[in-house]
Amino acid sequence: METATQSHTTTTTLGGRKRADRDTALQLALLKMAIECHAAELEPLLAGMTTCSTDLMRPGEIQLFDEAELATRMEGAKKGSERLLEAELKKAKSLGAIRRLATCPAASALDKLEEQFPHFAEVIAVMRQRAALAAVSPGRVFSMPPILLAGLPGVGKTAFSEAVARCLGVPISRVDMASVTASFVLAGSHSSWSSARPGAVWSLLQTPSAAGLLLVDELDKASEGNYPPMGPLYTLLEPSSARSFKDEYVEVALNASHLMWIATCNDAGAIEPAMRSRFAEFVICAPTDSQMPAIAHSVYRTRRAHASWGVAFPERLADQVANEFKGCTPRELAGLIEAAAAHAASCRRTQIQVSDVQAAREAYARRTTPAPQRVGFI
Numbered sequence: 001m002e003t004a005t006q007s008h009t010t011t012t013t014l015g016g017r018k019r020a021d022r023d024t025a026l027q028l029a030l031l032k033m034a035i036e037c038h039a040a041e042l043e044p045l046l047a048g049m050t051t052c053s054t055d056l057m058r059p060g061e062i063q064l065f066d067e068a069e070l071a072t073r074m075e076g077a078k079k080g081s082e083r084l085l086e087a088e089l090k091k092a093k094s095l096g097a098i099r100r101l102a103t104c105p106a107a108s109a110l111d112k113l114e115e116q117f118p119h120f121a122e123v124i125a126v127m128r129q130r131a132a133l134a135a136v137s138p139g140r141v142f143s144m145p146p147i148l149l150a151g152l153p154g155v156g157k158t159a160f161s162e163a164v165a166r167c168l169g170v171p172i173s174r175v176d177m178a179s180v181t182a183s184f185v186l187a188g189s190h191s192s193w194s195s196a197r198p199g200a201v202w203s204l205l206q207t208p209s210a211a212g213l214l215l216v217d218e219l220d221k222a223s224e225g226n227y228p229p230m231g232p233l234y235t236l237l238e239p240s241s242a243r244s245f246k247d248e249y250v251e252v253a254l255n256a257s258h259l260m261w262i263a264t265c266n267d268a269g270a271i272e273p274a275m276r277s278r279f280a281e282f283v284i285c286a287p288t289d290s291q292m293p294a295i296a297h298s299v300y301r302t303r304r305a306h307a308s309w310g311v312a313f314p315e316r317l318a319d320q321v322a323n324e325f326k327g328c329t330p331r332e333l334a335g336l337i338e339a340a341a342a343h344a345a346s347c348r349r350t351q352i353q354v355s356d357v358q359a360a361r362e363a364y365a366r367r368t369t370p371a372p373q374r375v376g377f378i
Contacts, residue, residue, distance in 0.1 A: 057098050060139025064099045064210050065092065065252050073252050082191060088198055088250060091206055099210035101258055102142040102168050104134035109167045116298035117160045118291040123147060123282050127164075142168065143211070146237050146261040148219070148276070150268040151284035154331035156295075157264040160284075161215045164262065171212040173204040178218040180229040187232040188249035201236065201256055202247040211258045219275075220265035230275060237261060237278040286329060293322040299333045300352075309341060312350045324357040336360045 057063060070089060077086040110131065114124045127144060134142040149157040158174075165172035175185055188199035204212040222230045235241045242257040261279075265271060268281060287295055300317045304310035321340075325333060339360035340352045347356075 058139070060103060060141050061098050061100050062210050062255055062258060063097050064205065065097055065254050067093075067097050070097075070252050073250070080191075084197075085191060085249065088202070088206070089252075092252075095206065095208060099205075100208060101139065102170050102209070102211040102260070104131050104140040104142050105167055105169075107131070113163055113167050115294055116163060117156060118294055119155070119285060119287045120149075120160050120282075123149070123160075126280065143258065144260055145280045146263070146278055148268065148271075148279035148281045149262065149264045149284050150281060151264075151266070152286065153266060154329035155284050155286050156330035157284060158215065158217060159330060161213070161262045161264070165213045165215075168211075168213070168260075170209050170260070171204060171207045172215060173200050173212065174215040174217060175200050176217045177223075177229060178221040180222065184248070185229060186236070188247040190248050191251075196249050198247050198249045199232075201232075201245065201259070202250050202254070204259065205254060205256065210255065211260060213260045213262060216261065216263040218265065219263040220267050220270040230272070233275065233278075289326040292326045292328065293319065295330055296322040296325040296328075296333060296337070299330070300337050303334055303337050303341075307338070307341075309345070312345075313341060314351055317352060321352050321354055321357060324354055324361075328361075332364070336364060339363060 070093060074086060074089040074093070076082075077089060105127070107128075110124060110128055113127075114121060117124070126147075130142060130144045134140050149160070151157060162172060184197070184199060186199045186201055188202060189196045200214065204214055216233070219230075222228070236245060236256060236259070239257040242259070243255050244253045245256040246253050263279060268276060268283075297317055300322075301315070304313055304315070325336065328336060336357065337352070337360075340356040343356040343359045344350065344352050349356075
């Protein structure tokens with residue numbers, strides 16, 4: 001016969017279990033309500049993913065690909081003795097399906113970027129706004145719209161794009177559309193081709209980051225043909241379709257919607273309207289005379305840091321020397337600074353002076369000024 005104590009214990013246990021069940025049911029109901037309430041925000045994160053990764057995903061990360069799909073493709077590559085493809089898939093697996101996104105850059109990093117590129121202030125203003133948005137987002141995830149930089153050659157569009165990648169701490173890949181003849185460069189070529197290779201998008205995503213920067217240079221000079229190189233961009237620049245992008249060679253769906261894009265051109269009017277409309281467009285003018293000294297200081301620091309002669313020269317240009325570069329383009333600056341340093345060294349000095357810059361500019365002018373045509377008589 002059950003004693004009173006045993007009966008009391010059993011009743012207490014059953015009561016506790018019922019309360020626990022009610023609490024669990026309540027928590028599940030609240031969770032369901034939260035998911036339904038935030039369905040619009042959650043759907044982009046889940047789109048294209050048929051199974052969950054075995055890794056734990058935290059704020060500021062996404063699932064780049066479906067592990068089961070990658071495993072199936074890898075098995076096919078093994079059976080077909082496709083060694084290059086197998087190596088690419090193995091690398092992707094080793095990096096993991098969960099990849100990190102770009103995070104909010106520090107205000108000081110954006111200040112430095114504007115100091116180096118003052119004539120890109122409008123673009124940097126957009127980056128500041130997006131940084132403020134990232135600062136209040138889970139995981140502090142930073143993103144920016146596809147950007148088109150239009151302007152004359154030599155104003156620093158490519159150099160600025162590379163500096164943006166450094167500022168954000170993300171990998172960068174560059175595609176020169178003037179020399180590209182087919183879509184293979186961006187989206188890969190099918191493995192049935194003898195020269196099949198993955199494209200720039202897959203290669204850029206073969207890093208721990210899912211938010212690299214893809215620089216598309218000379219977009220207005222893209223060629224036409226049976227496989228137009230701009231074709232994949234129509235998919236990649238739309239977040240909804242980029243979430244399930246497939247490289248033609250790898251044939252595994254990737255969430256490429258967090259890649260950042262900067263395109264450059266000289267004539268935005270030469271770009272097909274449907275493509276042009278996918279970008280936030282900025283016209284970049286040549287730096288003003290008042291902006292050039294700051295740019296000269298920046299270029300000098302960069303050249304000094306990377307050149308073998310840099311250790312012999314001081315860390316900073318004299319202000320009066322930096323003022324001598326007014327009227328130059330950013331593209332000319334690096335060459336002129338190198339030439340001025342060489343002129344100083346030939347004069348047995350390890351500091352650039354005004355006379356060195358003047359000598360470098362005079363030599364540059366002689367090289368680039370066309371020789372006068374001679375008039376002859378018969």
